[in-house]
Amino acid sequence: MATITGVVITLNEAANIEACLASLAKVCDELIVVDSGSTDATCRLAEQAGARVIAQPYLGDGPQKNVGPAQARNRWVLSLDADERLTYEAIETINRLDLVSSEKEAFALRRRNHLGSRWIKTCGWYPDYCVRLFDRERTAFSDSRQHASISTVNMTQLDADIEHYSFANLGELFTKASGRFSSRAAKIMYLKGKKANALSPFVHGANAFVRKYVFQHGFTSGLDGMSVALSAAVNAYLKYAKLLELQRDSQVREAEDFNRIW
Template sequence: MFSLSVCVLTFNSARLLKDVLSPLVDIADELIIVDSGSSDDTLSICQEFGITPSYRAYTTHGEQMNFAISLTNNSWVLCMDSDEIIDQKTVEEIKKIKAGATPETDMAFRISRHWFVLGQEVHNIYPVTSPDYPVRLFNKESVMFNSRPVDDAAEGYKNTAVISGFVKHDTFFSIHEVFNKLNGYTTRLVKYKKVTPSLARGFFSAFGSFWKWYVFKNGWKDGKVGVITGTYAVAYSFMKYLKAWYQHDGKRK
């Protein structure tokens, strides 16, 4: 048996935090929460669970997770976001992993994560299909998160296995949040990553995203919510090039 530290990132996460933390306390020998400046009831909810969050100003998701990992006292860590709710089967499977022979340090475990947008499970949300299987349980001696501005991932493992169960990723609870996050994601992407400053490429990318994510990846099957996720894919694909073009054009002037 090995001890497990669970890391959770929060920012104005009161909406789901009790549902997120309740199953995690059942498997955590240590629970670390890193908050990036919540102004809602997030901190008081953490106190209800006997947890005092650490503060770190947000840079990237990967850097935030790595900071949380650096605070842990155990080698094995489970990293979760504050809109991801694990079910009882996932809890039981993680307990079995903990109770069994300690895995090799380069072994990692994936979760089966199903995406929900506006309260409805969807086939995709750019740039991932649902479910996806991110690595979330691993040994910190071998695995850490990269620092990509968006869509970061854990790296350093050699072998993986999928944990049986269901993780509900209840993201984007309002149309306002959909496009607010779209704006934030594309701004960070252009800031930290080289994006070709081309309006023409933006138009072609947006057109391709519509066919790929709404048509071929079955976004149309999700009804009204599919229209929202399809629009998100198109807007994301175009706006990253638009922002890069605007910044590049401004520097020339």
């Protein structure tokens, strides 16, 4: 059976890192944490859990997630975010894989995205297939600094889930959408030269709501479905409203630090 290296990137994840590493340890014989300057107990807890901690100032999502695999001693890497956990079924499925002779470059697992303790199965939140297990000698994360993914077509979707504790509560769902998520996206779009007009916030906000609530069946999930759809609309609206503000207001633009997107 092939050995696997588990890799997690962190920043102030003391509340999550122990449970994440404990689940990885059930299938991995090496654990690596790539930390971008935590000021809490993340690094100490990771080391106590048996992980090797690598200090690395944040490079953006893809480049940061490639740091650990580059220093792994195993060919196969299992990459989780700190707020993700392997389910029992995922552990059993991965342990049964014949990675030594596998012709595949990577394997994807379904992700159960949670709001609080509630598993949201609509709004495009499930099944949310993500490539997490991959051969680092044949593929890697893309260079994208936002929402990077493994670049491969030679992969298989496994019949197993990972848990993703996305948002602690409804308040966090909306504060993240209206705060750093939309601000970061607006700055990225501005630097790429993307343009917005006065209608852009409304059009994109309405489109996000209809997609989540109607076409991705959020209406069947009651208050949670409505909340997820509304937060997506808020995020989309503000993303384009903030982009428009950067375009037309020099005072706001000059006060913004475009070197601190990540």
